[in-house]
Amino acid sequence: MTIFKTLRTLSLSAALVAAPFTLAIAGDNTGAKAGPSAPAPKDAAKFTPAVTPKPLSSQVNKGLAWLLEHQLPNGGWGQGEESVGMGQGMEALKDKGNVADTCMAALAVIRSGSTPSSGPHAKAVSKALTFVLSEIEKSDADSLAVTDIRGTRVQGKIGPYVDTFMSANLLAETKGKIEDPALARRHASALAKVLRKIEKNQRQDGSFEGQAWAPVLSQAMAAKGLNKAAQAGERVSGEALKRTEGYAQGQFDSGKKAFSGEGGAGVNLYSAAASSGALSDSANTRAIEEQVLREEVKNAKNDKERKQAEARLKDHDDARTVRNNVQGALVEKLADPSFVSGFGNNGGEEFLSYMLVSESLVTKGGKEWADWDKSMTANLNRVQNPDGSWTGHHCITGRTFVTASALLVLTADRAPVPLAAQLKKG
Numbered sequence: 387m388t389i390f391k392t393l394r395t396l397s398l399s400a401a402l403v404a405a406p407f408t409l410a411i412a413g414d415n416t417g418a419k420a421g422p423s424a425p426a427p428k429d430a431a432k433f434t435p436a437v438t439p440k441p442l443s444s445q446v447n448k449g450l451a452w453l454l455e456h457q458l459p460n461g462g463w464g465q466g467e468e469s470v471g472m473g474q475g476m477e478a479l480k481d482k483g484n485v486a487d488t489c490m491a492a493l494a495v496i497r498s499g500s501t502p503s504s505g506p507h508a509k510a511v512s513k514a515l516t517f518v519l520s521e522i523e524k525s526d527a528d529s530l531a532v533t534d535i536r537g538t539r540v541q542g543k544i545g546p547y548v549d550t551f552m553s554a555n556l557l558a559e560t561k562g563k564i565e566d567p568a569l570a571r572r573h574a575s576a577l578a579k580v581l582r583k584i585e586k587n588q589r590q591d592g593s594f595e596g597q598a599w600a601p602v603l604s605q606a607m608a609a610k611g612l613n614k615a616a617q618a619g620e621r622v623s624g625e626a627l628k629r630t631e632g633y634a635q636g637q638f639d640s641g642k643k644a645f646s647g648e649g650g651a652g653v654n655l656y657s658a659a660a661s662s663g664a665l666s667d668s669a670n671t672r673a674i675e676e677q678v679l680r681e682e683v684k685n686a687k688n689d690k691e692r693k694q695a696e697a698r699l700k701d702h703d704d705a706r707t708v709r710n711n712v713q714g715a716l717v718e719k720l721a722d723p724s725f726v727s728g729f730g731n732n733g734g735e736e737f738l739s740y741m742l743v744s745e746s747l748v749t750k751g752g753k754e755w756a757d758w759d760k761s762m763t764a765n766l767n768r769v770q771n772p773d774g775s776w777t778g779h780h781c782i783t784g785r786t787f788v789t790a791s792a793l794l795v796l797t798a799d800r801a802p803v804p805l806a807a808q809l810k811k812g
Contacts, residue, residue: 402805421738431617431674431804436748437755439800440621442498445767445774449793450498452774453491454510454785456554461513462488465784469777476539480784485521485533486540486551488514489556490790497797502564515560515573516692518553522576530582530587541737543781545604546596547587552610559802561618577720581615584608592633593649599781601610602637602649602660606742609664613671627671634664635708643715645657654719655728655739662716663742666749670807672702677806712747717754732769734782737791744798749807759799764791 388432391753395752397565442450457463462483468476492514501784512638521533530547557577564570587594593605600634638661649742650657679695679702719725720743728736740762747755771777775785794801 387511395723399759413444418503425498431618431619431806432804434799436803436807437751441768443763443796445770446498446528446793446796449770449776449789449796450507450774453494453786454507454722457491457510457513458483461515461517461749463491463514464787465785466775466789469779469783471604476537477542477799479538483517484535484538484540485518486538486552487786487790488517488786489549489552490787490794491807492518494583494790494793495561496559496799497582497794497800499687499800500722501570502560502569503563503565509642511560512566512569515556517664519569519572519576521549521668522553522579523572525579525583528583528586530583530679532583539782539784540734540753540787541598542739543597543599543610543733545601547595548604548607550580550693551604551607553609554584555614558611558614558618558620561615561620577615578621581612581620581622584612585623588626588629588705590629591636592629592631600649600651600653600656602657603735603738603742605633606660613667616671617674627668628755630664631668631705633714634661634668637661638708638715640708640711643718645715645719651729651735653728655725657664658716658725658734659739659742659746662712662746665712669706670749670804671708672705674804675778676702677706713750716743716746720754721757729780731779732788733778733780733782734787734791735787737776737778737795738782741791741794741798744795746796749803750803762795 405779419500425604444650453463456466458481460483462485464481464483465476465479465487467480492511495507495511498507499505501510502512503510521535524534525532525612530550532550532553536546545551549571554577557580561577564573586595589595594601594608596604598604612622612626612630617629623806637648637657638644639646645654645658645661647654647657650660676699679699682695683692686695697785728739744758745764747758765775775789777783777785780789
């Protein structure tokens with residue numbers, strides 16, 4: 387059964403070996419020998435969508451309008467109304483701004499074509515960014531936390547430090563897009579602080595402390611944040627990138643073509659989406675250095691320099707093979723309705739997983755991406771609430787996170803990837 391047929395028949399309302407190389411980078415004294423490496427700050431990549439984006443649909447615009455209507459006066463977003471089945475225990479957090487929900491909502495607005503300084507919703511993005519910066523600035527220097535707002539549904543379900551990883555994504559994606567000098571300085575300081583926190587608290591195996599129901603999804607957002615920052619030219623530890631990529635590779639058994647359930651609450655979709663998403667982000671980072679290495683091979687002064695560059699290119703090719711194997715296994719599993727349905731009905735975890743799958747497949751392109759995007763779009767449109775929002779039915783049910791995640795799925799064709807990654811497919 388094809389991906390298209392599987393997703394067409396699925397009702398979302400009810401179910402919806404790392405290859406080593408070495409690259410010295412400014413500020414990195416880790417001596418890393420494996421994994422992707424960050425370009426130096428002056429080598430920030432140019433970004434472009436991986437495919438030609440579709441025009442924003444009426445459903446997307448309706449969802450955006452709902453998000454914008456529910457932005458709080460301080461610029462943040464609370465987790466919003468939850469499913470009735472979750473009870474009223476978190477009513478106090480409904481309209482209390484928090485970092486993770488704010489980052490997800492802001493990223494959804496950014497995908498529609500706004501930045502902190504331009505576009506129809508520039509003011510909303512700028513206010514959201516200011517809220518996030520204020521929380522980061524109040525946080526300590528050493529722990530993994532970037533906010534003292536605790537006990538949110540998202541933290542409890544995918545990780546207590548998800549705010550940190552989400553903020554890395556928002557700050558990386560808005561780098562270089564802030565015209566106000568004072569805000570730009572605050573942004574630069576906050577992004578550097580968040581990256582230091584992540585690097586300082588990363589475990590040897592690439593994971594992070596913090597119990598949750600499905601922490602592998604938080605792990606995927608950490609990978610995305612680190613790689614986006616590296617691609618934007620931030621000083622990111624090569625060792626941190628290496629560990630992040632290694633952890634994602636460890637979620638996949640190439641012999642059995644199976645994904646580990648570790649950290650995925652026993653839901654295979656979560657682990658597969660997290661692994662594929664992280665390795666796609668890693669491949670995008672690697673693609674930047676590949677351009678440099680190919681120039682080094684071409685302009686090598688002697689055989690030694692040429693062979694060193696060729697060996698490092700071979701490492702990149704090996705890592706890309708792993709990524710391709712993971713994507714291939716993911717595509718095969720997408721033909722299974724029970725796999726796509728995740729936990730069995732839709733929570734924010736499913737929507738976030740769909741976003742990770744979408745952002746992985748869009749870099750692959752081709753029929754698999756087109757089938758997935760067409761079917762997922764049809765299903766998400768069908769289960770959208772009349773007011774423009776989307777609702778979760780288990781675990782993460784807050785409308786802010788679920789709606790933002792759904793919008794990021796629907797606009798995955800607008801997700802920025804380094805131009806080098808777009809040109810180096812396969």
